[in-house]
Amino acid sequence: MVATDFCAEMLAHAASRGVAITLVADALELPFEDASFDVVTVAFGLRNMADYPAALREMQRVLKPGGHLLILDFSLPRGPMRPLYRFYLHNVLPRMAGWITGQRDAYEYLGGSIESFPSGKGMTDLLESCGYVETVATPLTFGVVSIYQASRPPLP
Numbered sequence: 001m002v003a004t005d006f007c008a009e010m011l012a013h014a015a016s017r018g019v020a021i022t023l024v025a026d027a028l029e030l031p032f033e034d035a036s037f038d039v040v041t042v043a044f045g046l047r048n049m050a051d052y053p054a055a056l057r058e059m060q061r062v063l064k065p066g067g068h069l070l071i072l073d074f075s076l077p078r079g080p081m082r083p084l085y086r087f088y089l090h091n092v093l094p095r096m097a098g099w100i101t102g103q104r105d106a107y108e109y110l111g112g113s114i115e116s117f118p119s120g121k122g123m124t125d126l127l128e129s130c131g132y133v134e135t136v137a138t139p140l141t142f143g144v145v146s147i148y149q150a151s152r153p154p155l156p
Helices: 008-016 052-062 081-101 104-116 121-129
Strands: 002-005 021-024 037-043 063-074 133-140 145-151
Touching: 002 008, 008 021, 037 052, 052 063, 052 121, 063 104, 081 104, 121 133, 121 145
Parallel strands: 002 021, 037 063
Antiparallel strands: 063 145, 133 145
C-alpha cells in the first residue's frame, strides 16, 4: 500500500496511523508506472482536485487492467432530507465550525464544493466518460456521503 497526497502533513498523519509508504504527489501527475496497482482509492479528495476528468484518467493509467477504483466523497441527499441538509451545510455548519475553528471560509468552501461535485448518476457518467466500466454509486448516511466503484476495462 502506498499513500500519496500533495500535503505532507496529511501523509505524516497517515504514517502515524501505520501507513508505511507515503509519497508527496499530485494526483493529476502520479509518479508511478502505467498499470502499477490493483486498486486505487481516494477519500474526500477528488472533490478538491482542479480537474476531475484528468485526475480520473491519471488514476486509470496507474490501475492494472481489470483494477478497481473506489471513491468516497460527500454528496447531496435526495428527497426530503435534501433541503434540510443544504440548510445545515450552508447556514449551520459554517457558523458553528467557524466559531469553533476560526476558519469559517473553509466551511463555506466545503458547502460550495459539495454542491458542484457530481454525485450519483452524474459521477457514474463522468467515470464512464473517462473510460471506466462497471460503475456503481452507493449513497451512505442518507446520501450525505457516497461510495463510487469503477473498474479499468480488462485486456481483450
